Amino acid sequence: LQIAVLASGSGSNLQSIIDAVERGALEAEICLVLCNRTDAYALERARKAGIPTATILHTEFETREAFDTAMIAALNAAGAELIVLAGFMRLLTPMFIQTFAGRIINIHPALLPSFKGAHGIADAVDYGVKLAGCTVHFVDECMDNGAIIAQAVVPCSTAESADVVQKRVLAFEHRIYPQVLQWIATKRVTLTGRKVTVQDTGL
Numbered sequence: 762l763q764i765a766v767l768a769s770g771s772g773s774n775l776q777s778i779i780d781a782v783e784r785g786a787l788e789a790e791i792c793l794v795l796c797n798r799t800d801a802y803a804l805e806r807a808r809k810a811g812i813p814t815a816t817i818l819h820t821e822f823e824t825r826e827a828f829d830t831a832m833i834a835a836l837n838a839a840g841a842e843l844i845v846l847a848g849f850m851r852l853l854t855p856m857f858i859q860t861f862a863g864r865i866i867n868i869h870p871a872l873l874p875s876f877k878g879a880h881g882i883a884d885a886v887d888y889g890v891k892l893a894g895c896t897v898h899f900v901d902e903c904m905d906n907g908a909i910i911a912q913a914v915v916p917c918s919t920a921e922s923a924d925v926v927q928k929r930v931l932a933f934e935h936r937i938y939p940q941v942l943q944w945i946a947t948k949r950v951t952l953t954g955r956k957v958t959v960q961d962t963g964l
């Protein structure tokens with residue numbers, strides 16, 4: 762499976778995917794790491810691992826469609842079969858999502874459908890939840906809305922800061938994202954309507 766990872770920042774999830782490929786736990790090849798910021802540390806991680814990178818700055822395009830068209834060209838040129846969003850902080854247009862229909866996944870640092878949006882952890886902590894977590898889901902045209910593939914639950918206390926909870930959640934992100942990718946790479950994931958089943962897992 763040829764996967765492209767889209768990231769805007771630190772890329773710790775990208776790193777977990779690189780590591781899984783390198784230790785043979787993920788039968789896939791990362792054909793491209795695409796970033797919309799030149800200062801994304803994800804680029805550095807990709808270069809260190811010898812993975813092709815592309816930087817496409819959203820600020821250089823007048824419309825979201827124009828930006829997405831440039832990304833689609835780069836992703837197709839790289840031969841991407843699955844688009845993996847890992848801290849990619851731009852909303853995708855319906856055109857992009859239709860181009861890769863059923864082939865885009867995202868990880869969100871909350872137990873969806875709770876706490877959608879860019880501040881999932883802080884919102885959950887402010888709300889006073891006792892269980893935080895993360896969700897891997899297919900991407901549809903509404904933000905953080907697509908069919909859920911896997912979730913991990915992380916206990917937390919109201920005495921803890923968002924930073925502390927975030928670290929704990931991130932550690933689980935790094936476990937479930939490569940696992941979901943391996944399920945997809947081995948064709949065990951089926952999407953029917955908005956229900957996902959994963960062969961031989963009980964999910």
Ligand code: GRF
Pocket residue numbers: 768769770771772773774775847848849868869870895931934
């Ligand atoms: C993660 O918390 C992920 O859930 C969210 O963005 C963050 C990306 O972190 N979508 P990193 O860049 O992978 O370290």
